[in-house]
Amino acid sequence: xxxxxxxxxxxxxxxxxxxxxxxxxxxxxxxxxxxxxxxxxxxxxxxxxxxxxxxxxxxxxxxxxxxxxxxxxxxxxxxxxxxxxxxxxxxxxxxxxxxxxxxxxxxxxxxxxxxxxxxxxxxxxxxxxxxxxxxxxxxxxxxxxxxxxxxxxxxxxxxxxxxxxxxxxxxxxxxxxxxxxxxxxxxxxxxxxxxxxxxxxxxxxxxxxxxxxxxxxxxxxxxxxxxxxxxxxxxxxxxxxxxxxxxxxxxxxxxxxxxxxxxxxxxxxxxxxxxxxxxxxxxxxxxxxxxxxxxxxxxxxxxxxxxxxxxxxxxxxxxxxxxxxxxxxxxxxxxxxxxxxxxxxxxxxxxxxxxxxxxxxxxxxxxxxxxxxxxxxxxxxxxxxxxxxxxxxxxxxxxxxxxxxxxxxxxxxxxxxxxxxxxxxxxxxxxxxxxxxxxxxxxxxxxxxxxxxxxxxxxxxxxxxxxxxxxxxxxxxxxxxxxxxxxx
Numbered sequence: 329x330x331x332x333x334x335x336x337x338x339x340x341x342x343x344x345x346x347x348x349x350x351x352x353x354x355x356x357x358x359x360x361x362x363x364x365x366x367x368x369x370x371x372x373x374x375x376x377x378x379x380x381x382x383x384x385x386x387x388x389x390x391x392x393x394x395x396x397x398x399x400x401x402x403x404x405x406x407x408x409x410x411x412x413x414x415x416x417x418x419x420x421x422x423x424x425x426x427x428x429x430x431x432x433x434x435x436x437x438x439x440x441x442x443x444x445x446x447x448x449x450x451x452x453x454x455x456x457x458x459x460x461x462x463x464x465x466x467x468x469x470x471x472x473x474x475x476x477x478x479x480x481x482x483x484x485x486x487x488x489x490x491x492x493x494x495x496x497x498x499x500x501x502x503x504x505x506x507x508x509x510x511x512x513x514x515x516x517x518x519x520x521x522x523x524x525x526x527x528x529x530x531x532x533x534x535x536x537x538x539x540x541x542x543x544x545x546x547x548x549x550x551x552x553x554x555x556x557x558x559x560x561x562x563x564x565x566x567x568x569x570x571x572x573x574x575x576x577x578x579x580x581x582x583x584x585x586x587x588x589x590x591x592x593x594x595x596x597x598x599x600x601x602x603x604x605x606x607x608x609x610x611x612x613x614x615x616x617x618x619x620x621x622x623x624x625x626x627x628x629x630x631x632x633x634x635x636x637x638x639x640x641x642x643x644x645x646x647x648x649x650x651x652x653x654x655x656x657x658x659x660x661x662x663x664x665x666x667x668x669x670x671x672x673x674x675x676x677x678x679x680x681x682x683x684x685x686x687x688x689x690x691x692x693x694x695x696x697x698x699x700x701x702x703x704x705x706x707x708x709x710x711x712x713x714x715x716x717x718x719x720x721x722x723x724x725x726x727x728x729x730x731x732x733x734x735x736x737x738x739x740x741x742x743x744x745x746x747x748x749x750x751x752x753x754x755x756x757x758x759x760x761x762x763x764x765x766x767x768x769x770x771x772x773x774x775x776x777x778x779x780x781x782x783x784x785x786x787x788x789x790x791x792x793x794x795x796x797x798x799x800x801x802x803x804x805x806x807x808x809x810x811x812x813x814x815x816x
Contacts, residue, residue, distance in 0.1 A: 354538060355517055359531040362521045364805040368541050369422040370513065375545045376415040377509070379552065381502070383408040388498060392461045396563050405460075406556035412453055414552055416745060419449055427781075428796035430789075431522040436782035438519075441512045443779035448501055448508070450745065455497040458487045463564040467715050469493075470702050474599060478764020479772075482603035488703070491696030526792075529801050530808035567705045567714060569688065573679030576710065580679060581652040581661070581672040583708040587612035588668070589645055592707040599764055604703065611700055616687045617671055620678045629667040629674070636667075644668050 361367055383404050387395040394401040423446060426432065432439035458469045472487035487493055524531055573580050586592040587608040595608040614630065621628045633644060648668035651661070658680070661673025678684040688700050705711040749771055756762045781788055791797065803809035 355520065355536050357533050358521045358536045359523050360534050360807050361531060361801065361805045363534070363537040363540060365544065366421070366425050366800050366805065367521065368544070369418050369425065370516070371541050372545060372548050373415060373418055373422065374509070374513075375548060376411050376418065376552075377505075379411040379549070380408060380415065383411065384498060392459065396461055402560055402563070403556060406559075406561040407552060408456075409561040410552045410555040410559075412456060413555075414548065416449055416453060419446055420745060425800050428791055428799050429522075429801060430525055430791050430797065432782040432788070433525050434522050435515070435519060438512060438515050439782055440779050441508050441515075443775065443781075445505060445508050445512065446778075447775050448505055452497060452501045452505070455487070455493050455501065458493050459490050459497055460563075461490075461566065462562075463566050463714060464562070465490075466566055466698075466702055466705065467711060469698070470706050470711060473603075475764050475768060477597075477599045477603050479768035480765070482599075486603070486697075486699065488699040489694065489697040491694045494696070524797075524801065526797065526801075529797070529806065531806060532808065567710055569679045569685035569701065569704075570682045572705070572708060572710055573676050573684070576708075577658050577676045577680070578652045578655060579708050579710065580676050581658075582649065583704065584613055584672045584675055585645065585648055585652070585668065586707065587704070588671075594703040594707050604699075606700075611691060612688070612704060613671065613675065615691060616675055616678065616684055619683075619687050620674050623678075623683070624674075626674070629670040633667040633671070648672060 358367070386404050387401070387408065390401060395405045396402065423442065426439065426442070454468070454472060458465050458472060469487040469490070473482065476482050476485045476487065485492075485496075569580075583592065587595065590596070590608060592608055594604050597604045617628075617630055620626070633641060636644060644666055645668055647666050651664070651666065651669050652672065656669070658673050658676050661669045662677060664670055664673065675684060678687075685701070688704075689695065689698075692698075692700060702711070749767070752767055752770060756767060777784065777787070
């Protein structure tokens with residue numbers, strides 16, 4: 329009994345120590361408006377970050393297929409999704425509160441750290457969408473790659489390489505966020521909540537109501553769980569080589585011919601820099617066809633084609649294109665006298681049997697690098713066709729505003745914060761010489777202006793001149809306003 333009592337005492341002492349550590353981080357005194365929801369958002373962001381970390385670790389442990397395809401996994405993924413939606417929404421609301429009340433006047437460094445964190449949060453969300461393994465991830469990865477390539481960063485950040493994106497999403501960006509969040513909070517704790525810069529805004533210093541904050545945290549958790557139950561995270565099956573080969577064999581054959589003669593989108597890709605320097609002929613045709621010949625013991629018809637003179641090759645390719653453009657069958661292609669029809673038909677047949685995809689993936693440097701596969705889906709046009717079928721997604725909708733599954737309608741993912749960038753893409757789409765580079769530069773300039781706002785004359789005074797502080801400093805949030813009104 330004595331041993332149990334001592335163990336219980338040690339356990340109780342440990343919990344007391346933890347509670348004491350947590351309480352030592354409390355901000356004790358705040359301006360009288362500081363207990364309202366709008367001025368306590370930081371603590372709810374910490375809560376949501378904890379939920380994201382917890383659910384993220386679970387998904388990493390059990391893997392993406394479990395998270396997407398099992399009921400329990402999809403529930404955890406749904407919590408993760410809606411916690412992320414809530415996190416970004418509250419970050420933007422937190423930014424708005426501080427912008428409208430010009431808090432950056434007294435805490436310039438705190439504001440700048442917050443601006444950097446906003447950029448990292450949006451980057452983290454984009455990377456998260458790209459690693460779910462479904463069609464939304466494929467489309468988002470391709471569109472995201474175009475953005476990074478356009479900005480000249482495609483060699484370092486390639487969303488088509490899911491292995492690398494995993495590293496960004498679960499390690500690099502979260503670590504940076506933890507460091508910045510810690511610094512951000514400690515600076516706020518040291519200086520306290522900002523007091524009104526305007527003398528006509530009354531306030532008094534009061535004790536921080538931590539109990540009320542904890543109750544709100546429970547509400548936020550309940551809301552996230554409710555959304556996860558009522559609106560589960562969507563899953564739209566990904567495109568596969570086998571699926572395309574069986575549903576659209578002619579499209580696949582024509583895409584293979586375009587890859588072979590270097591006329592595909594990937595072969596001619598140029599978006600500020602040229603990140604796709606691999607030979608589309610070797611990657612999509614020559615190497616897989618060599619495997620096909622070895623597996624089937626058939627004649628190497630590509631060698632027959634290459635033995636022809638240039639004019640004969642041109643005629644052979646033109647005839648091959650015509651065959652598949654007029655709905656020539658794969659069965660007929662396997663018995664054709666045209667060597668390139670035989671090559672394309674053999675590779676489509678290989679894909680129908682489920683062999684082409686793994687062979688193509690085996691050419692990658694990593695099993696999680698889907699650059700070859702997703703670029704092929706893009707070249708075939710199937711990526712854009714499917715996006716329009718499942719959600720009306722346009723190339724400009726980099727933010728993946730719509731997702732869904734054919735036959736079940738479309739529902740919105742609340743990534744409304746990408747709307748300004750999407751709008752810019754749409755508006756500038758027809759401007760000659762304007763591409764992803766200019767859009768990326770514009771986005772970077774906007775972020776830099778936001779981050780450096782405390783030091784920009786004129787612009788930093790704009791919220792005050794517009795009277796925006798009244799949105800958050802009013803009789804609903806400032807007790808002194810209510811008392812003054814009662815006296816009058």
